[in-house]
Amino acid sequence: MRSWQTAGPVAWEQRFQAMVTVVPYVLLAALAGLTVVLSPDFGLDLVLCAVAAVWNLVFFTVHPPWRRRPGIMAVFLTGLIVIGFVLAARHAWFGFYTPALYFFAFRIIGWPREVFYIAGVAVVAGTAQANGSDYGTWAGRLTWLAVVLANLVPMCLLAWLTQLGARYFAIREAALDESREANAQLATALADNAALQEKLLEQARAAGVLAERSRMAREIHDTLAQGLTGIVTQLQAADHAAGDPVAWRRHHQAATALARESLTEARRSVNELRPEPLETGRLADAVGEVAARWSARQGIPVQVTVTGDTRVMRPEAEVALLRTAQEALANVAKHAGDAGRVGLTLSYMDREVALDVRDDGPGFDPAARTGGFGLEAMRQRIEALSGTLQIESEVGGGTGISACLPAQLPEVPA
Structure with missing residues (x-):
């Protein structure tokens, strides 16, 4: 009524x-x-x-x-x-x-x-x-x-x-x-979604920080810690050979060489924290620059090849591939000192971008290899961006590392 x-x-x-x-x-x-x-x-x-x-x-x-x-x-x-x-x-x-x-x-x-x-x-x-x-x-x-x-x-x-x-x-x-x-529910849902996206972003950032800290810890363990251990060992041996000038000089020279190598590794690790080559050029240019520096430092020729139409990728993808190249070259310097040449290929395909690093060094058996975290760090970095990392090596047959990322990465919540 x-x-x-x-x-x-x-x-x-x-x-x-x-x-x-x-x-x-x-x-x-x-x-x-x-x-x-x-x-x-x-x-x-x-x-x-x-x-x-x-x-x-x-x-x-x-x-x-x-x-x-x-x-x-x-x-x-x-x-x-x-x-x-x-x-x-x-x-x-x-x-x-x-x-x-x-x-x-x-x-x-x-x-x-x-x-x-x-x-x-x-x-x-x-x-x-x-x-x-x-x-x-x-x-x-x-x-x-x-x-x-x-x-x-x-x-x-x-x-x-x-x-x-x-x-x-x-x-x-x-x-x-x-x-x-309905508008009120939508506004609430949008607010909840924004809060969730912010939380996911914070978690992603925290995971990235932890991953980078883990990588640096492994890198320090495999380079600086081992180098310092070797230096201490050589100095102790020099003390024990104080009465033998020839032996003392040999241990002193070995400790000095290890110190120089450790300093080089420390500088390389610091440089990796801020990939300066990417700030002034594209990924292909940055990879070429990194390879040229490494070749000049190690005395091993590196042939860089770029195939396909180069294009700009998302920053995190370019950083991941550049770091993979640096890590692979560092592994060549550490584990394939007898390598006569290194080939580095950056391939731009329709849906993927691939980075291949191959050397003609002594190689190794991937199933039997233990110790060292460089390869695992590379795998974690690539797989975190929905990519794949493959390692091919055999004793006496050199080593090949292939990293592949999708050309368009999934959107990160913002």
């Missing part, structure tokens, strides 16, 4: 409250005064006006909770319609009281029962407008009926259109509420 408390905006309800509190009484008072002036027999009319006012006061004005009870409101409006009909039948000017009756019928009785009360008010209005017709003749009766229908049809049609508008408004409000709820 479209009760007066819930239907329509707050401002409209406030106006409705003022209307039902004042307007019916003002109309009754004005019409009663007009009856006293125009009708010599006004006693019954004044009594009926007083009854209508008291009826309105008792059932509606002083008992607001009764307005939520359809049964009481039906009795209330039926009584007003009956009183209004009697007054309209006596005097035509009481038709001016019907706006108050229409107002009550449209507002306090729910659909579809309100149609019957609207029809009753239309009868009151038609009776007032046809007042003076000769109801003893068919012409008078038909005139009254026509006037009643002229009031009833448009008012019932208005009630139906009002109901359609109310339904449309309710459906629209429900849709808006659902939309607001």
Whole structure:
């Protein structure tokens, strides 16, 4: 039911409250005064006006909770319609009281029962407008009926259109509420997703830091720690050979050579922390520069070959491949000192970019090799970017390392 408390905006309800509190009484008072002036027999009319006012006061004005009870409101409006009909039948000017009756019928009785009360008010209005017709003749009766229908049809049609508008408004409000709820849920989901992405990014950064620390720890263990151990061993041997100048000089020269090698390895490790070649050129140029420096330092020729159309890759991919090249060349220097040449090939393919480093050194048996973490560090770095690392070697047959990364890496959450 479209009760007066819930239907329509707050401002409209406030106006409705003022209307039902004042307007019916003002109309009754004005019409009663007009009856006293125009009708010599006004006693019954004044009594009926007083009854209508008291009826309105008792059932509606002083008992607001009764307005939520359809049964009481039906009795209330039926009584007003009956009183209004009697007054309209006596005097035509009481038709001016019907706006108050229409107002009550449209507002306090729910659909579809309100149609019957609207029809009753239309009868009151038609009776007032046809007042003076000769109801003893068919012409008078038909005139009254026509006037009643002229009031009833448009008012019932208005009630139906009002109901359609109310339904449309309710459906629209429900849709808006659902939309607001969906937007709120979407906003919450987006906020949760952003928080999750931030958390994943932090975890990825932390994992990258830990991986790099692990790699550097392995590198230090395999280079600096072993070099320092060798230096200490040679110095201790030199102390024991203090009485033998030739032996002392040999151990001293060995310790000096180990110190120089350890210093070189330390500088190489520091340089790997910041791949400067990538800051000034593409990956192909950076790999060529690294290979040239290594060749000049080790005295081993390196042939660099680039195939396919060079293109810019994501920074983490270029860094991974450059570090792989540096690590592979360092392994050649450490484990393949007898190598006569090294080949380094960078291949740009449609969906992949591959780096191959091969030497003609003594090689090794991958299944039997233990110790050292350089190869494992390379594998972890490449596989972390959805790539693959393959190692091919045999005793006396050289060593080949092949790293392959997808041309387009999966997006990192941002």
